Amino acid sequence: MCFLVNENIPLASAQLLRARGHDVVAIGEISPGATDLAVIERANQEDRIIVTFDRDYGELIFRGNAPTPGGVIYLRLIPSTPSEPAEVILGIERETETVFERRFSVISRQDMRQRPLP
Numbered sequence: 001m002c003f004l005v006n007e008n009i010p011l012a013s014a015q016l017l018r019a020r021g022h023d024v025v026a027i028g029e030i031s032p033g034a035t036d037l038a039v040i041e042r043a044n045q046e047d048r049i050i051v052t053f054d055r056d057y058g059e060l061i062f063r064g065n066a067p068t069p070g071g072v073i074y075l076r077l078i079p080s081t082p083s084e085p086a087e088v089i090l091g092i093e094r095e096t097e098t099v100f101e102r103r104f105s106v107i108s109r110q111d112m113r114q115r116p117l118p
Contacts (some may be wrong), residue, residue, distance in 0.1 A: 001093075001100065002070065004043045006052035007032060009075075010082035014053075017086045023048075036060055040063065043069030049100050051075070058104055061117065068117050071100045076108040 002023040003016040014026040025048065027034050035069075036056050043050045048070035050057060057074060060066040074087055088107060092098050098105075103114045 002048045004048035004050050008053045012082035013086035016083045040066045074106050077118045
């Protein structure tokens with residue numbers, strides 16, 4: 001999968017996703033301080049799935065008419081280690097047939113829910 005890892009996700013998670021064969025661009029490495037809209041626009045242009053702790057993306061996409069990215073994974077958890085965000089995503093990918101493309105996925109420690117993107 002192609003991910004665009006938001007600046008609020010630890011770089012250790014971006015590196016772990018890369019190590020597991022995913023195409024990952026980390027905003028913290030290439031464009032620190034980028035606005036949420038700039039992140040969405042880049043994800044849209046490159047057909048990437050945004051990985052973030054920021055709930056504002058749902059508001060911008062569903063109500064603010066922002067461009068639609070390849071997908072959004074909104075993690076609603078406080079990680080216990082810098083690699084935990086990636087471990088959560090990789091675990092879901094390994095243990096289920098979940099599709100993250102074209103969906104807004106909300107993941108917590110207890111559950112996951114998804115909504116199709118517009």
